[in-house]
Amino acid sequence: MIEFKDMSLVYPNGHHALKNINLKINDGEFVVVVGMSGAGKSSLIRSINRMVTPTDGELLLDGEDILAFKEKKLRHLRTNVGMVFQNYNLVKRMSVLRNVMAGRLGYTGTFRSMLGLFPQEDLQLAMANLNRVGIGEKAYVRADQLSGGQQQRVSIARVLTQQPKVILADEPVASLDPPTSHRVMKDLKRVSKEDNLTTLVNLHFIDMAMEYADRIIGLRDGEVVFDGPIDQVSEKTFEQIYGRPIKDDDLLGGDEA
């Protein structure tokens, strides 16, 4: 369980990104965080693996306050909390399988990993995860040879290979076209349900959020302005979150054909 208690984040430049966040996220939930750009979605998600560090309050992961974590515990935390990025963040000149194995680095000794001496069961796990997202046959292809949708699936395989409890996805489909976006979101939702992972996804398209979320959290100006299960959400809810009427730009459209 992830618990935010009165958590705030002020950046060194004085920008107040998050204000008194109070939330509880249960194990296995698929939560979509929505809000306009600059609302604090990224800051909220990146607090959970401490890519940014909140300046006030508490953030409990299974009862432990992760805001106090230092180097060693922080690395342990990050093996448990995986992340999927908007731009995939793969090493383009490395093979797909090596990129996926990067997910095992937190479990592998420095020296062994430098020599590439990963245990066979880790390699099996990586291969199995590539097959789960349907790109097993691309294992030895260089990452930059793949399409955007395939690269994002590699990054999902990477995150699964680190065997996390939580997956954070920061605008995972913002660089993809509509049909590919839906396929990637379906894959992400399927694997997170299969492994019973808690998943937080930032999205700014309303129809996407409605289609995949179990629960929606709405942010505006660093504050939680909506929090509820998907069946309580309507277009009105989004107008309330965005603070303006819904426009065509807020919809991705093009559900998978």
Add this chain to the structure above:
Amino acid sequence: MSEQPKVALRKATTRKGRIYFCLTLLILSALYIAAFATTPFGVSSSAASPLDTLRRIFIVPITNMEYIVQFPSYIELMIETIAIAFAGVIVATILAIPVSFLAARNISRNFSYVGKAILNIIRAIPELIFAIIFVAAVGIGPYAGVLAISINSIGMLGKLYAEVIESIDMSNVDAIRASGGNRIQSIWYGVLPQVLPEFSSYSIYRFEIDVRASTVLGVVGAGGIGTPLIFATYQRNWEEVGMILIVVVVFVSLIDIISGKIRKKMV
């Protein structure tokens, strides 16, 4: 239709800009005039006329059969020169990598000044000085040459490597940090794959430079083809000087062509 104001391609010069321009022009012309006025252009030659010397260096060795047959005898020394450059650049590459990571701002943050200072000091000292020091330290021969070349090359390679590292995409380093990798792992898996092709390309380029450099280093006794070259000049044996220069030019050109082709394929 209303009158459109004229658009100039260049921003209008200010009064201050014009003054600076005139001032710069004035100082530069003064420097040129001073330089020409004080340089002695007269030729104070020895017994031999300059034209005859040039003829003996550049014409005789390629027209006289007696000298042409000497060509193969210098190849072995040229290969020694190339070997010195090759060994030097390999040692330099290995040592420059850790220094360049220390000097890269995006990796070492504030410590990068330490790395940059090391590289600046190395680059400030001419390779000939390194060669003289190492000849004194380990004796005459190619070993001193290798040491001089490698230390000197670290200066340039380290700086170029550090610039490559500073220009990389840090997002996949973030990804590895975010999955629990430590500092060394994030460098090994996030940075190195991005920079290695450029590193190799710069090393090959430096090898070209070092072949030329190690020719010169022979002059102070650091092995290779430079040693007979300097003896030949002492003896005013211009035909031999010319022959050695031809060997050097042929090999340096060959290496430039080959390494240029390899580098093009790499990046």
